Amino acid sequence: MSSRIKLNTYFYLDEFACPCCGGVFGLDAKLVTYLLLLRTSIERPVIITDGGGTRCPAYQRAIYEKRGKEPNMSSRHLSPRARVDETRRSGGGVDIKLGKLPGESDAPLWTDERIALIREVFGMPERGGLGLTASRKWVHVDTRDVGAEWRYPGA
Secondary structure, eight states, X not given: OOOOOBOSSSOBGGGGSOTTTOOOOSOOHHHHHHHHHHHHHHTSOEEEOTTOSOBOHHHHHHHXXXXXXXXXXXXXXXXXXXXXXXXXXXXXXXXEEEOOOXXXXXXXXXXXXXXXXXXXXXXXXXXXXEEEOSSXXXXXXXXXXXXXXXXXXXX
């Protein structure tokens, strides 16, 4: 018998856990619902990347220090209470990639069509956040109140 806590048909609580300490910090129920809708629309696995779920402040600092950058302590990966910027206390965020289907050798990329589905499910451009990587191997999605879209340089 599994001790994993199932959130819905496709997602378990531990998928959102911080890799540093195993905690799940301020998981946004709306985010989980949108991920379920996205997974159903895309008809393939949507996977939270390693370290792409919720994060404790120590892990957030560590990943930025590894990059030689000042940590973003208002990230939507952090618990709303841990965010430094009070204007960014709404919503939660995750980094996601697509999973392989049986018979596929490589994980698929986020095509324009699939990104359009993200925009639709998350209610963009009115609300929700979408961060795109150049490789399109993963994207950041969040449930902020005001819509935003950006590209990560060199990612």
